[in-house]
Amino acid sequence: MRKRLVAGNWKMNTNMQDGYRLLKDILDGVRENELQSCDVHVYAPFTHLKVFSNSLNGSGILLGAQNCHHEASGAYTGEVSAEMLASVPVGGVLLGHSERRQYFGETNEVVGQKVNQALENGLQVIYCFGETLEEREANTHFDVVERQIKEGLGHLTVEQWDNITLAYEPVWAIGTGKTATAEQAQEIHASARNLLGSMVNNEVAEKTRILYGGSVKPNNAGELFGMADIDGGLIGGAALNADSFKGIITA
Numbered sequence: 260m261r262k263r264l265v266a267g268n269w270k271m272n273t274n275m276q277d278g279y280r281l282l283k284d285i286l287d288g289v290r291e292n293e294l295q296s297c298d299v300h301v302y303a304p305f306t307h308l309k310v311f312s313n314s315l316n317g318s319g320i321l322l323g324a325q326n327c328h329h330e331a332s333g334a335y336t337g338e339v340s341a342e343m344l345a346s347v348p349v350g351g352v353l354l355g356h357s358e359r360r361q362y363f364g365e366t367n368e369v370v371g372q373k374v375n376q377a378l379e380n381g382l383q384v385i386y387c388f389g390e391t392l393e394e395r396e397a398n399t400h401f402d403v404v405e406r407q408i409k410e411g412l413g414h415l416t417v418e419q420w421d422n423i424t425l426a427y428e429p430v431w432a433i434g435t436g437k438t439a440t441a442e443q444a445q446e447i448h449a450s451a452r453n454l455l456g457s458m459v460n461n462e463v464a465e466k467t468r469i470l471y472g473g474s475v476k477p478n479n480a481g482e483l484f485g486m487a488d489i490d491g492g493l494i495g496g497a498a499l500n501a502d503s504f505k506g507i508i509t510a
C-alpha cells in the first residue's frame with residue numbers, strides 16, 4: 260500500500276516574510292492524524308530554507324528545495340549543490356520540473372546527474388516528467404514520458420529507488436487551469452508503473468509513488484487521487500494558499 264503524498268511547489272513566489280506566514284498557516288492547518296495517512300512536503304525557495312528547516316523540525320512535514328546543481332562543487336557561480344541542501348538540513352529536492360527543462364535547458368541526462376548528487380547526499384527526490392501539448396497532439400506522449408524516465412533514471416540501482424517519487428506533470432496543464440482528466444492521468448501513470456516493472460522490477464513498480472501535477476485544486480483532487488495509480492499530487496498555484504493546500508491534503 261503506497262502512502263499518499265501531497266507536495267507544494269512554491270516556485271519563485273513569496274518573500275521571506277510572506278513565505279513565513281504561509282508556512283505558519285500550513286503548520287497550523289495540517290493535523291497530525293492527516294499526516295498519518297498522507298505525507299506532506301513543502302518545496303520552498305532557497306532563501307527560505309534555513310528558517311523553514313527550524314520551523315518544520317519535528318512537524319512531520321518534509322522540507323525540500325526546487326533544484327540543485329549536477330556537480331558536487333566548484334566554480335559554478337550562483338549555483339547550489341546537493342551537499343549544501345543536505346547541510347541546511349532539508350530532506351528532499353524537486354528535480355526535472357518542466358519549467359527547469361523549458362527555461363534552463365535541462366535535459367534528461369543533466370537531470371539524471373542531479374538525481375545522483377541528491378541521492379549521494381541523502382535527499383529524497385521528486386522527479387518530474389510530462390509531455391508538451393504538441394507532443395500530446397502528435398500522439399507521442401507515451402514515448403516522451405518513457406524516454407524521460409529511462410534517460411533520467413534508468414541508471415539507478417534497485418536500492419536507490421527507495422528515495423525516488425515520480426511526478427507526472429503534463430506541461431499543458433501546469434498553471435493553465437487545464438487539468439488532465441483523471442482517465443488521461445491514470446493511463447500515463449499506469450504506463451509509467453509498467454515501465455518501472457520492466458526497467459527495474461515489480462517490487463519497485465509497486466512501491467514507487469507517482470504523483471499527478473497540473474492545476475490540482477481542492478475540487479478536483481479527490482477524483483484524481485481516487486485513480487488506482489495516482490498516489491497524490493504536486494501542487495503549484497494552490498500550494499500558495501494554506502486553505503486550498505489543506506483542502507487538497509484532506510481530499
Ligand code: PEP
Pocket residue numbers: 268428432433434435436472473474475493494495496497
Ligand atoms: C507545478 O508547477 O508543479 C504545478 C503543478 O503547478 P500548478 O498546480 O499551478 O499547475
